[in-house]
Amino acid sequence: MMEDAAVLEGILPEDRIRVLEKGRMEEVWQPLIDLGYLSLNNLNVSATALALQTFREEVKHLNAFFTDEIVWPPADEAMTIDPLELELLRKLTALDGDIFFNQIPKIGQRDIHSRICFYRLDLIGLLPQGQEIGHAFSKEGELALKKLVVWLQPNALNPMLDVFNRIGDIPELIQWLLKNGQLDQGVICFTAQLNKKKKTAVQQILKEESPIDALSDIEKNKINTIPIVRTRGLVARDQDVERLQIVENHIQSLLDELKVIQEESLSRSVSLSTHLHQEQQFVNQLENKLEKKEETLLRKKHQIHSVARLSKEVTPLQKDIQKLSQNREQNLPAIKLKLEQLKEIQDLINQKPLLEVERENLKNEIKNLKKDIREKSKNIRKLEKQINHPSQPRNDDVAQKQLEIQEEVAQLRSIREKLLGFKSKFKKNLKESLTPAAYRKTEEMILDVKQGNMSSFNMISADKYNHFLMRVLQVYCWMNGYYQGKLDSDFGDRTLDAVLDICEDIKKLNKKHILKNIGTKNNQYYILNVHYFFKKVIEADEEQEGIVAAGDHPQWSFSNFVEQHEAELNELHHRKLASMDEAWTVYTDEIKIDITLGRKIYQGARSLVRSLFRGVRRLFKIIAQGIRKVLTFVRENVLPFLKNFVKFLYREMREGWHKFGTGMKFLFGRRQFKTTDPDSGLMVMSGYDFDFDTTLFIPEGISLNIVSSHIEKVNYHASSLNFSLTLIGKVVHWAITIAWNFTWAGLLLRLALYFKKLVLKWLLKPKKIIRAVVKIVR
Amino acid sequence: MPTEKPGTLREKFQQIAKQIKETAVDFTTVEVTTVTGNIRHLVNTDKTKFNVKDIVKEMGQSGRDKFDIKVVAHTNIDFDHDTIIFLKEELTPQEKDMFVMHQSAMASSLEARKSFLNFLREVLDE
Incomplete structure (x- = not known):
């Protein structure tokens, strides 16, 4: 790889190339601290060398797909770090799912598995009390994994291994939580x-x-x-800041007034809620009364129906009674005559009491009948009155009440919404x-x-x-x-x-x-x-x-942004070269401060790139909105942007540099790959001819995990070749066709542009392939 | 600010381009062969001595009866994507897995060849 460095000579300053190759100590310290190899209070060379040695001993047993590609330094040169080793350190502490493990740590053991497991549990807040990342794996650690199994409910053969890998891939974990985390059962409260x-x-x-x-x-x-x-002597900006401060103070006073109003309305809403409660009780009483009234009305309706039926039955009876009374009136003189005759006969024959008794009975019967008729007539009249009495007004009354109740319910609902x-x-x-x-x-x-x-x-x-x-x-x-x-x-x-x-x-x-x-x-x-x-x-x-x-054209097109502003940025760069160097120093200082304060800086590549481009997108959005004032401000204070740009550039240059080196090694190297099973000693081997014809040796009885790991390695090299050839092709193209009158900053911008495309494309691709292969094998 | 050395760089790039032109002769086909068996006695575990080509050569010279080697699959893809796949009869479950790996290795070979051809197109067509 060192001889390939000549390609970038003249493009980047030599000291920067060295930094790219070696990485900075701050970036080595953090993962070592994160994984418990190094103490925050002891950041000196000897402690770092010791930590690196321990890390190397432990990581050699890790079957990551590129561990045997790392050039491990001899023991007396512990501080020499291979770029791939740095890459491995970063990938181990990243949470983008870059590295999958095929076993969980064993209880009582302190190795790379236990460190990673404790590190991940610590990040998601489940590191058992009293445990530290450098400790041997414990039963409490296993319990924490089991707790995750209960929460995440993985449907894998080895659920604990599944959650161990899942908490190393936060985007995937969030997706899983969305599907299986019962997030539809409540909200977060705090x-x-x-x-x-x-x-x-x-x-x-x-x-x-x-x-x-x-x-x-x-x-x-x-x-x-x-x-x-x-202060940077930027008077115009300070004036802007002052003006903004005045506006902000005014807004703040308005906000204070609003807060007072809000508090008043809140107290009102509380009293309203008490009133609401009383109203609710009143409405409940009304509803009960209404229900009772409705029941009474229903009963009466039934009675009316039965009376109507009864009146129908009574009518023929009345007729009979009328007939009978008519008959009685007709027969009355005759009866009277008969009675007289009977009196006479009685007088005459006092010895016949039976006839008298019958007569009395008859009299009584007639009396009773008359009485009955009178009573029934009375009842009928009463019922007729009741039947003919108008019921419509009562129904109207009920409907009115119902409407009122509905309105009240609507009001209550709106009060409830306001309260919520x-x-x-x-x-x-x-x-x-x-x-x-x-x-x-x-x-x-x-x-x-x-x-x-x-x-x-x-x-x-x-x-x-x-x-x-x-x-x-x-x-x-x-x-x-x-x-x-x-x-x-x-x-x-x-x-x-x-x-x-x-x-x-x-x-x-x-x-x-x-x-x-x-x-x-x-x-x-x-x-x-x-x-x-x-x-x-x-x-x-x-x-x-x-x-x-x-590879579509995104709305916030970074490439368009760079192309449009390349000349402007070049010019700016000439003027701000010192500022750019200052930005680099500030960034380095920031990292140092972060490390010494014990703060973790996330080092995962994909998320970093994503967040960085979000920032650029925001900037681009502001520019696209045509706010000239903001644009002026951005131009005059471009330092933060350049700082981020430098951060991205250096970081991704090194990332791409490793990939570039791997690809070149594949193209011009021996093109032989082997992966050894540490248990059986069997080896999988791949050999690539000059024209990329391949021979793959898979010995009988070798573990499939080893074979898939081997394939991952080969894929990584193939994608690296693609990466480096695309990049070098572009650079050669520029070298041949474009005039050499632009600055190294211009070329740097172009390189950054292609790095962005290539790094994202090829960093994401192998992961998908690996997952597909692992899925097939499983 | 570093000084630009267009002449030197151009020469370097041209040198690379020339080297690449020379190596772009045999790119018409891709062949992938997956073999299995016991070849432990052929492989020198020393990293520096490992070479797949030597193993194949030795197998060819020593005769088949000395080795327990089986070809699981062989794929030949022409430049125009005409493809021939030889597959061993009655694959065991492990050999089926090996065939999956064979396909994956094939994808890698194709990607490597494609990237090289794209590179040539990028450099030579301009």
Whole structure:
């Protein structure tokens, strides 16, 4: 590889090429500290050399696909680091799923597996108490994995191994959580005291200008301190800042007024809720009364129907009675005559009492009949009156009452909505994200909190799974360059900032649609729609990867940006060359400070590139919006951009440099690959002819894992060849066709452009191939 | 700022291009062969002595009866993508897995050849 370095001579300064080849000590320290090989308090050469030796001893047993490609230095040159070794160190501590393990650590053993397992558990907040990353693997560690198995429910033959690998691939883990993590069963709950609503322009400027001050805040426990602006003699910018400060103060005073109004409205809403409760009781009473009335009415209707039926039966009887009475009246004179005759006869014959008795009976019967008729007539009249009485007004009355009740219910509902304080979009997202039962439960919990009942909220916020989800969110932010604070599952201002930044970058994500304070200003209780959040960030990541993989023209086209601004940046570069070097120094210092303060810097390649390009996209977006003022500001303060650019350039140059070297070695080397099974001593071998004809030897009885590992290695070399040939082809093309009147910065920009395309394309590709092969083998 | 050395660089690039032109003769076909068996006694475990070509050569010179070697699959792909695949009869489960690996190795060979041809096109067509 060293002889290939000549290709870049004249393009990059020699000292920078050396840095690219060797890497910086800061980048070696961090993974060694992360994996417990090196102590933060002992960052000297001898300790580093010892740590590297231990690492090398342990990692030789790791069957990663390129470990046998690393040129291990002799024992007396421990500080010599092969670029691939540096790459391996970074991949081991990255969480992009770059390295898969085929076994979990054994209890009591301290090796690379136990270190990685503890490191990953530590990052997601599950490192057992009393354990450290450098300790031997323990039963508590195994329990933590088992806990993850319960939470993640993997459907693999070896579930513990599956979760061990899964927590090493956070994007994949989030996807799995979305499908199987029961995120539709609730929201994340946490208490916090957040002060920032949205970053103002001033805050953004301050943050950009003093990264070191901002970095040191958290370690010194100076929460919410305003970083000091380092003056650079940029008067115009300072004036802008002052003007913005005045505007911001005005906005702040308005905000304060709004807060007072908000508090008043909140107290009103609380009294309203009491009133609501009383109203609710009253409505319930009304409803009960109405129900009883309806029942009575129904009973009466039944009675009316039965009376009507009875009246129909009575009519023929009346007729009979009338007939009978007519007959009686007709027969009365005759009867009277007969009676007289009978009296006479009685008088005459007093010895015949039986006839008299019969007569009496008859009399009584007639009397009874008459009485009956009178009573029934009375009843009929009464019933007729009742039947003819109009019932319509009563029905109207009931309908009126019902309408009133409906209105009251609608009012109660709107009061309930106001009490919940949901924006329509937040509510819509929440409804989409949660099951109906979980949504109702969440609503109830919010109303409880509003009434001061914190039991259900406290229960959820104290739940370990709730903490785990918050940590995953934090780790995602950290990996993508949004979060620089401590990984602590604690949702503070920095985590809020990170979420706000993500919301700025992802179109369909708005803070107001996912995060809600359901408490007051002084007692802030938050709920976060984690299902929606994860869904949108994964969609955005997939969209971005899809764009890169397909090689389409993305909206924020970095290539267009570089091409359009190449001349401008070249000119700028001439003027700002010193600033660029300063930026490099600042960046190096930042890393040193980070390391010495114990802060982890995420070193995974894919996420870093993604976050970097998000930043460039944001910048491009601002430019595209045609805000000249902002553009001027950016031009005059291009240092942060250049700093990021340099960061990207150097980092990816080295990444690509390794790949380039591997590809060249494949092209001009012996083209022989072998992978040895450490258990059986059997070897898989591949030989490539000059024209890439291949012979593959697979000995009988060799483990398939070894064969697939071998194929991964060969694939890596083939893709590296593609990478380096494409790159060198482009450079040769420029060398032959383009005039040599542009600066090395211009060529650097062009190289960066192609590196971006190539690195993303070829870094993503092998992973897919490896996964496909592993899947087939399994 | 470093000084530019267009002449030197150009010469270097031209040298590389010339070297590549010379090596681009036999790129019309890709052949991938996957063999299995016991070849342990042929392989020198010393890293520097390992060479697949030597093993094949030795196998050819020593005669078949000395080795327990089986060809699992052989693929021949022409420049116009005409493809011939020889596959061993009655594959055992392990040999089936080997065939999967054979296909993967074939993909690697094709990618390597394709990238080289693309490179030539990039350099020579301009």
